[in-house]
Amino acid sequence: MLFFFTTYDAPSQVVALRLDQLRHQAKRRFDVVGVALEPPNHASLVAVFGESLQLGFPLVMADPALLAGQGAFGDVRQVPGFVLVDADAREVLRGSGVPGLTALFEQLDASHQAR
Secondary structure (H helix, E strand, O other), X not given: OEEEEOOOOHHHHHHHHXXXXXXXXXXXXXXXXXXXXXXXHHHHHHHHHHHHHOOOOOEXXXXXXXXXXXXXXXXXXXXXXXXXXXXXXXXXXXEEHHHHHHHHHHHHHHHHHOO
């Protein structure tokens, strides 16, 4: 799962903590990579974000194409946002916000039960 966030957004903090918990508790195993939608000079803030929340998943900086809305996942502007990809890097599910996280996990559990 790609988790799109900003360090100054309270809902991003809530979702980051929830994702860190749920990746261990979900019925279906998944990994998380956090992608900061912030300029390159905010890298130290991103490191502090991960350390202060004690996140167990890696955080990376968005590249210029993603920041310009031209990345592989289109125009990602709403945070917190997330995209679940399969083993072949194909998009399976997409959501945003705290309510979107709940819907995403309901769909994840439903797809796991269907197998």
